[in-house]
Amino acid sequence: MKLPDVMRTNCPFCNAHKEHEVHLMRKGKEKMLSRGRRKYESVKRGYGGSPRTPKKEVFKIGKRVVTVLKCKTCGKKHQKVFGSRTKKRVEIGH
């Protein structure tokens, strides 16, 4: 799947069609000392086990393409998800 590096779409902040830089959304590194993480660790401690139901094994083929669009006029970012799931490698800059 090929995506352009500059795209002209609607900016929700400018409320108009503007040029956007296209970047791929990547999962950030998990912070081990974040509030939610500390809370989860404290709940999990001791007798009683995990408060959440364990994940079922679901096999999905491919992933949705999530892009971060940065407006060239106001400089703000927003996300856009490209419809269906794809197994193919996503390339930007074509």
Ligand SMILES: [Zn+2]
């Ligand atoms: Zn904008």
